[in-house]
Amino acid sequence: MxxxxxxxETPEDDIKKAIINDFEKFKVWYLSIAEEFPDEVNYDILDFIEREINPRKLFEEIDHQLIDELVGIYIGEFCDYGPGNKKTxxxxxxxxxxxxxxxxxxxxxxxxxxxxxxxxxxxxxxxxxxxxxxxxxxxxxxxxxxxxxxxxxxxxxxxxxxxxxxxxxxxxxxxxxxxxxxxxxxxxxxxxxxxx
Incomplete structure (x- = not known):
């Protein structure tokens, strides 16, 4: 293959907006993945999402080097086999x-x-x-x-x-x-x- x-389709017409709106659900999901499959997570992302942050300021507070990783996990994992949504x-x-x-x-x-x-x-x-x-x-x-x-x-x-x-x-x-x-x-x- x-x-x-x-x-x-771009979720909510804006991928950043979709991540912000799904952040709490994403956080719970990623923490459960880390607990069940500790070798499968990005620990920099895990450390970031465990902090108390305002989801509306997510893209202002995250280290810029982690943005692509976070978006990749959101699209490729959370929206693929996790509870997130994306449609072809x-x-x-x-x-x-x-x-x-x-x-x-x-x-x-x-x-x-x-x-x-x-x-x-x-x-x-x-x-x-x-x-x-x-x-x-x-x-x-x-x-x-x-x-x-x-x-x-x-x-x-x-x-x-x-x-x-x-x-x-x-x-x-x-x-x-x-x-x-x-x-x-x-x-x-x-x-x-x-x-x-």
């Missing part, structure tokens, strides 16, 4: 990462630097700290959250430069076609993308 890219974009695909890596060459030849940068976020993940590729320990799980503006820009540029409306063209550029389809079909503001 390999490493796959999947498209999700309807009619979206779940293709192998190689499709997106292969389409990068075509994008680099036909599109401007901004499109190439956004495509890099899909493949490598996008840090919540600042707009750059992720630097996290887990090389398999990555995520990116594209803003509504980034989604619309990407949709416009990809649709302008690539015709993936026919099955043959879609099959030649499945990564590009999948991103276009996900943006067209999403219902939330922005788009959450996971690589796992």
């Amino acid at each position: 390999g490493v796959r890219v999947q498209f999700w 974009v309807k009619d979206s695909t779940c293709l192998n990462i190689k499709n997106y890596e292969n389409d990068l060459n075509t994008i680099q030849k036909r599109c401007d630097r901004r499109v190439v940068e956004l495509w890099g976020y899909i493949v490598k993940g996008k840090s919540m700290i600042e707009p750059k590729n992720m630097e996290i320990d887990d090389t398999v799980f990555r995520y990116s959250v594209l803003s509504e503006e980034e989604c619309q820009f990407l949709l416009y540029e990809l649709s302008k430069n690539f015709d993936v409306t026919t099955p043959d063209n879609f099959n030649r550029m499945p990564g590009i076609g999948s991103v276009i389809r996900a943006i067209e079909n999403k219902e939330s503001m922005g788009l959450l993308i996971t690589v796992a």
